[in-house]
Amino acid sequence: MFIQTEATPNPNTLKFLPGREISQDRPREFENAEDAEASPLAADLFLVDGVSGVFFGEDFIAVTKTDAYEWDHIKPFLLGAIMDGLQSGRPLFADADAQVGHAEYDGANEDVVKEIIDLIDTRVRPAVAQDGGDILFHSYLADSGVVRLKMRGACAGCPSSTMTLKAGIENLLRHYIPEIQGVEAVE
Numbered sequence: 027m028f029i030q031t032e033a034t035p036n037p038n039t040l041k042f043l044p045g046r047e048i049s050q051d052r053p054r055e056f057e058n059a060e061d062a063e064a065s066p067l068a069a070d071l072f073l074v075d076g077v078s079g080v081f082f083g084e085d086f087i088a089v090t091k092t093d094a095y096e097w098d099h100i101k102p103f104l105l106g107a108i109m110d111g112l113q114s115g116r117p118l119f120a121d122a123d124a125q126v127g128h129a130e131y132d133g134a135n136e137d138v139v140k141e142i143i144d145l146i147d148t149r150v151r152p153a154v155a156q157d158g159g160d161i162l163f164h165s166y167l168a169d170s171g172v173v174r175l176k177m178r179g180a181c182a183g184c185p186s187s188t189m190t191l192k193a194g195i196e197n198l199l200r201h202y203i204p205e206i207q208g209v210e211a212v213e
Contacts, residue, residue: 027109031101034088034158036184039079040097041158042087042108048118049082053160055178056080065119067111074103081158081179082118088158088179128163129176135168138205142166142173145202150195154181161195164212171207173199187211 030043054065057079062068068080071087076095081088089104091097111118128146131139143163150161159181164174175195181187188211196209 027113029105029108034180035186036180038093038183039088039090039158039180042089043085044108044112048085048087050084053178054082066116067118070107070111071104074100074107076100079182083155086158129165131166135166138203139166141203142199145199149198171205173206173209174212175209177211
């Protein structure tokens with residue numbers, strides 16, 4: 027098995043491309059070793075010193091490291107863990123329903139929220155997946171017109187995420203939905 031790697035806009039996140047499907051049904055994020063219990067491969071990756079996050083996309087794995095570690099030192103261990111995990115025959119996920127998607131919303135502005143989610147799913151998520159990340163709808167504050175989004179994978183903590191939110195996503199949403207006045211990230 028040959029696994030390619032690709033840099034992302036986030037210098038602390040590296041994208042691993044194993045040439046096979048990883049999480050076709052939906053992206054999955056593991057923010058810590060406890061979250062990773064839902065995936066044997068993610069759990070193995072958290073055993074590598076310096077790993078602070080793991081994100082599974084359709085055909086890639088994005089690993090985020092802490093500032094205290096250099097890629098040159100941990101990348102070989104990550105490649106080994108990914109290769110072992112994918113060739114072991116173990117399922118990638120212990121519980122297929124453990125990961126959540128967009129936040130549920132059934133308030134007075136449900137039509138606006140449905141349009142927001144549709145734009146995020148069709149225009150935003152495919153683009154950020156190319157960079158090893160994902161963005162989910164968190165909430166809509168109708169009184170201020172602010173959309174709150176959850177950044178995942180390479181998008182979380184990325185230095186250019188503010189630019190992505192303001193220049194990209196906010197402009198897109200404001201263009202299609204006049205009620206939108208702003209976009210902000212939530213942790």
